[in-house]
Amino acid sequence: MLKLLLKQFLIITLLISAALSIIFGSYLPLVKSRRYVAAAKALFSVRSIDDFERNFDKVFNFYSPVGDEEVVKFLSATIFDIISGGNQSEEAARALVAYIEPHLFQSASGGNVRHLLNGGGFYFKLWNNYGHKQEDFARAEAYYLKALAIGPKLPPALYSLFQLYNEAGEREKAAAVAGQILAYWPEDEKIREILNL
16 A cells, blocks of 8 residues: 555656746746747837836746846847937936946856846947946946956957957957957957057
């Protein structure tokens, strides 16, 4: 009798585990991805920052153990395209960056390099588009430096930081980063050319 009860308990436990695996591993990520696709399609009808936030809050507020990183990656690209077009007011561009920034995966131990590069890219674009404000420069620099702390030889981080310093007229910092780039890729004639200028 005890053997039969143990066997039934084991079967029930396995069935519950299988059901939970399906729910958390497949169903919830599927629903989250569908919510993202619906929100992305609805972008054409968005008329304000509040509409934008309500639209994507439906995605971010839906729990799924998988999918947040991807949603942030794709939405970051959309926001970058929007603020790069130059058709947005400074207030709207800053609101979009403020919306996505808390969702970027960053932590004291590092973070997601792509998300850190996106954060740097947002503030670099804000700095470029809206008056070269020091706080935008500092935020872009901080994001790029965080990404470099994780991957010191990471080309996108090195080249982005070099471009930021070069465009800001920070010649010593630009030269230092260019030295790092040339140490890894001595055949990069474009960086050499910029340094010689």
